[in-house]
Amino acid sequence: MLENLILAQAIDLIPDPIIAIDDQSRIVFTNEAHTQLTGWKLAEIKGQNGRLIYEILSDVNLLADEKKNFKQEAILYKKDGNKLTLNITCTALKHDGLPNVKLGQIVVFHPLFLQAQDIQKTSDDFVSTVSHELRTPLTSIKGFAETLIKSSDKLKESDQKRFLQIIKDQADHLTRLVEDLLFVSRLDNHKLHLTIRELALKKHIDRVCEVLAGQAGGRIFIYDFQAKLSTVMADSDRLEQILNNLIGNAIKYSPDNSSITIKTQFEKKEKNQIIISITDQGAGISEEDQELIFTRFSRLDNPLTRQTKGTGLGLYITKSLILAMKGEVWLDKSDSNGSTFSFSLPAK
Ligand code: ADP
Numbered sequence: 001m002l003e004n005l006i007l008a009q010a011i012d013l014i015p016d017p018i019i020a021i022d023d024q025s026r027i028v029f030t031n032e033a034h035t036q037l038t039g040w041k042l043a044e045i046k047g048q049n050g051r052l053i054y055e056i057l058s059d060v061n062l063l064a065d066e067k068k069n070f071k072q073e074a075i076l077y078k079k080d081g082n083k084l085t086l087n088i089t090c091t092a093l094k095h096d097g098l099p100n101v102k103l104g105q106i107v108v109f110h111p112l113f114l115q116a117q118d119i120q121k122t123s124d125d126f127v128s129t130v131s132h133e134l135r136t137p138l139t140s141i142k143g144f145a146e147t148l149i150k151s152s153d154k155l156k157e158s159d160q161k162r163f164l165q166i167i168k169d170q171a172d173h174l175t176r177l178v179e180d181l182l183f184v185s186r187l188d189n190h191k192l193h194l195t196i197r198e199l200a201l202k203k204h205i206d207r208v209c210e211v212l213a214g215q216a217g218g219r220i221f222i223y224d225f226q227a228k229l230s231t232v233m234a235d236s237d238r239l240e241q242i243l244n245n246l247i248g249n250a251i252k253y254s255p256d257n258s259s260i261t262i263k264t265q266f267e268k269k270e271k272n273q274i275i276i277s278i279t280d281q282g283a284g285i286s287e288e289d290q291e292l293i294f295t296r297f298s299r300l301d302n303p304l305t306r307q308t309k310g311t312g313l314g315l316y317i318t319k320s321l322i323l324a325m326k327g328e329v330w331l332d333k334s335d336s337n338g339s340t341f342s343f344s345l346p347a348k
Pocket of ligand 1: 245249250253280282283284285293298299300301305309310311312313314315316339
């Protein structure tokens with residue numbers, strides 16, 4: 001009895017907000033820090049669905065998984081109607097003697113002051129990177145335009161055309177960059193509306209490949225549809241955006257006349273999922289760079305990347321979209337024989 005009392009008071013002293021739900025997702029417990037942060041008293045929300053308070057952004061089926069702790073992102077809904085995006089750690093609630101019986105879930109929300117510092121730093125870094133990314137093409141546009149104004153009478157016609165082409169290419173790059181940035185901002189602010197419905201995967205792959213075939217040079221597409229009639233639950237435009245980014249990269253970062261394989265397979269192990277893999281025969285990504293590629297503005301410093309157009313936002317956007325549709329994305333392998341990127345989406 002005394003032990004329970006100590007435990008309850010000790011949990012109330014912990015500065016991190018904590019919430020526990022049972023196996024039916026009903027709220028059974030919150031600590032004092034949780035009340036302070038959200039404004040909800042336990043008595044007001046006890047027995048209600050945990051979704052009233054928080055929503056985990058990546059869909060880890062905690063109760064079905066063997067692993068104990070998951071660090072991930074969640075949205076926390078406060079009583080005053082505001083919401084916060086926070087890092088959380090979840091643990092499946094299990095009885096020592098009955099490891100297979102899942103009793104619920106405990107969620108710990110991480111200290112806010114640390115995240116506030118992180119957010120400030122991320123935002124400073126972001127502004128400085130964006131300024132740099134915008135300044136580089138602008139400097140080039142300004143330089144070539146000035147040369148044309150000052151010395152066009154001394155320049156050969158072919159050089160004038162070349163300079164104008166550079167100005168146009170850089171302006172196109174700026175347009176792409178601004179479009180990607182606006183999209184990233186909508187993603188980061190959860191303003192992107194997704195219409196999730198059943199989609200015939202093959203139809204969308206065919207459509208994207210048909211459009212990309214025009215830019216594929218001598219590269220050939222090989223299809224390996226092991227899950228031929230698969231239906232995924234996704235937003236149609238966003239699914240095509242993801243395929244376009246990944247297959248587009250396979251084209252950009254591989255040699256002419258090589259092959260690009262698109263494979264689909266059904267994965268049942270943990271969840272009902274379809275896995276889509278894209279394999280190219282490019283030069284690959286070094287091990288140290290592999291950790292960077294899904295972050296913002298991660299154009300790698302290699303000759304192939306320098307020759308191709310891009311903003312370094314494609315894989316970041318791709319990952320965010322896939323997570324929002326309850327899937328995952330990963331780099332299966334990458335070496336001097338090529339790379340395989342895979343992503344999963346819930347099957348119907
Ligand atoms: P980008 O607009 O530069 O293509 P991405 O976010 O799509 O941006 O990719 C980030 C970086 O990862 C690229 O600049 C490139 O260096 C590397 N990369 C992406 N896909 C591949 C691939 N299939 N093979 C080799 N490198 C790749």
